[in-house]
Amino acid sequence: MKKPIQIMIVIILLLLTIYLYNRRLASIPLLLLSIYLFLLAGAKFSLFKKNK
Structure with missing residues (x-):
């Protein structure tokens, strides 16, 4: 994904x-943010393993 879209x-x-x-509903976007960052880290990690 493009960097500006991620930001x-x-x-x-x-x-x-x-x-x-x-x-008192902050848990909803925090959960979405954690899922998004987890998927982003997984994608970066798979690219790192392919290049290794």
Whole structure:
């Protein structure tokens, strides 16, 4: 995925976290952010293993 799109997704999820934190619903975007970062790390790790 392109770098600007990745950065925009993270920023949007962080803004949702800040907004929903006041409404006591911060766990929803934090869960989405953790899933997204986990998948991103898995993709980077598979590329690293292919190049090795």
